[in-house]
Amino acid sequence: MEIAIEQNNSRNKIHPQKFALLVGCGSLLMMFSAFTSAYIVRQSGGNWLEFPLPQVFTYSTLTIILSSITLHGSYLSFKKGNEALYKGLLLATFFLGILFFVFQFQGWQALADMGVPFTLHPAGDFVYMISWVHAAHVLGGIAILAVAMIHAFGLKFKVTKKRTLRFNLSLTYWHFVDLLWVYLFLFLTLYR
């Protein structure tokens, strides 16, 4: 389906679809800053539960940062026409994305094991809710990566304007959920 009409009168360098994606990301960012603001407000209200964030969340953070780097590499190789590197790095990103998910899952289990199960106290519930809602957005990102893989392995390799744009949009979204998690991780680590 034709998603956007070709409008040649667009004078800005940035493609309208990319711009729309960035605006949407800004909107999502507001949603998460609402969560973190609510966290601060609730924390300042007293009666707070203090516990350290499980170690495994550090691993998941490193994983998702690494996945952003590999996807960026894949995008650059695609534009240069290096088919093998493009496919290899895309595959690596896909698995790193899944690994991030596994680490998050272990993080939730570690939280419960250290005596902060879900519904015990809002202090713990905020960590669960924030990371769940973020994970839902990563899941969307993994679906997008799956589509990118179908394109990479199903279609004949060819660098076209349309495919570059599509890849660029996927890359932007993946960077967004990555940076978002880095922000949330730092926030949850610092605001104990």
Add this chain to the structure above:
Amino acid sequence: MANVTTIANDQDEKLIQELGFDDHFHEHEHADKYKSNFIMKYIFSMDHKIIARQFLITGMFWALIGASMSIIFRLQLGFPEENMSWIKPLLGKWIEINPDTGIGTLAPEFYYALVTMHGTIIVFFVLTAGLSGTFSNLLIPLQLGARDMASPFLNMLSYWFFFLSSVIMFYSLFLSTGPFAGGWVAYPPLSALPQASDGSGTGMTLWLLSLVFFVVSVALGGVNYVTTVLNLRTKGMNMWRMPLTVWAFFITAIIALLSFPVLVSGFLLLMADRSLETSFYLSEIFIGGQALDHVGGSPILFQHLFWFLGHPEVYIIILPAMGLTSEVLSVHCRKPIFGYKAMVYSMLAIGFLSFLVWAHHMFMSGLNPFISNFFVVFTLIIAVPSAIKVFNWISTMYKANIRFNAPSMFAIGFVSMFISGGLTGIFLGNSAIDIQMHDTYFVVAHFHIVMGVAAFFGMFAGIYHWFPKMFGRFMNDTIGKIHFWGTMIGAYCIFWPMHYLGMAGVPRRYYRFDNFDTFSQFADMNMFITIAAIITFGFQLLFVINFFHSIWKGKKVTSKNPWGANTIEWTTPIKAGHGNWPGKLPTVQRWAYDYGKDGREFISQVEPLKEGESDQGH
């Protein structure tokens, strides 16, 4: 029609041919796809003009439902002793018939459901989706010289998410436990505990689900509006040449994109409290003598999250109405809008300040009085840009040769309503006066006039003015004027007396007052308000009849630019097809408000500047 300028103006077309911009749009085959069949053309349409009409007609449907609800609860307030058994066929078990006397009364829990649904429907479905959805979709591409929105597909999804949200909300009206009944603001614990009241169970679940889909719709629409305004303006259309309508929709979309996601966060935590046993908003609660497990939450937290959306929401409602009013006033006054840039800066200031005032809805929630002071100051500062806008509208009308027709009269009515409702906002914005006024009919009167009736007036002005562009016919102007006077006088008769009720301390959201000694003296005033509400509702039916009759039987538009307006939507064919302009896109040469300049009545935006002529938009 005496008010209509009919100038055989093929000059615009020549100018577009000569100076226009060829984007080779019509050489692409995809243009035909939009016309291929009935379903793609009228139902899952991706054409912004059809989507605008879909939003408008869905909004009108909801307006009728929302207004009928208010008539039913006004009957209860005005005539609490009256036999209501005649509405039993419609409301069923919600009319309880006393077996001894045979007198039917409205069930108190349904009264609350009606009040809640009236608020939800009018605020979200009518004045957000119906107003902003309709006119942003119609006017942004047409007034900017774009072929369509940046993403017609997302635009189509935006309407259908709104439709889905509407279906869910409509369905909830028919639940045996009734729709949600805890007020449109959905404060916990009434919204968080399914056992709190009848409507707090399934009714609230559907309410939340519906509003989450609604936010998705708003977000998809907003992303499109912002992207289109920033990326798809035609050549020559710089930001300072945009009509005030587009500025208003643009700022509205930004506000919506920044505030609605916060509401979703609040809702997600609320859903967790409802279904997953968390305690974000609940603390030490007893129901029926039983202590609940929820400990450690704060219901005030929800109020913060809700009003962080809730206050910007009132500007999401009023800014488009302001934009429509500015444009309609300028066109029918045949004068440039006074203080164009001041208008834009005022809207930006209002948009910015709207994020700093949310806690003025919470003065009486136990907020620290020192923090209240901060919010008082910012609230009162909003009066400044608002007053600038009012001054500019009045100056635009000053010494103007105004064409008095339905659109211009509703635009003037908007200014009147905005002034009377805005002034009472200054009372309420003071936290000290709010101690007496909060939760009284004074608040009801204030917000109904300033963002309810005023926004409807802006919407009516827009509908009467752009009806020729939407349907190629005029609405009947005489009926339009009758509609205006009925609504104008009627609305003041409804809401003016409420100020007195409020100052006397009559609380809002009460089911009946006749058994309170203090308030029963106002029975006659309540009766008067109810009668005024019924009559005013009748005038709205007149509008609906005029609207649908005119779609098929209205007077046909014969020239492309029937109002003699400058903006470029009037250079498209009377019935514009997909892509809006049949050939080249127009190039914009000047700002949108050259009326009464150089001895000419109006100068279209496509006409080049003369030698030495300066463009006021710069």
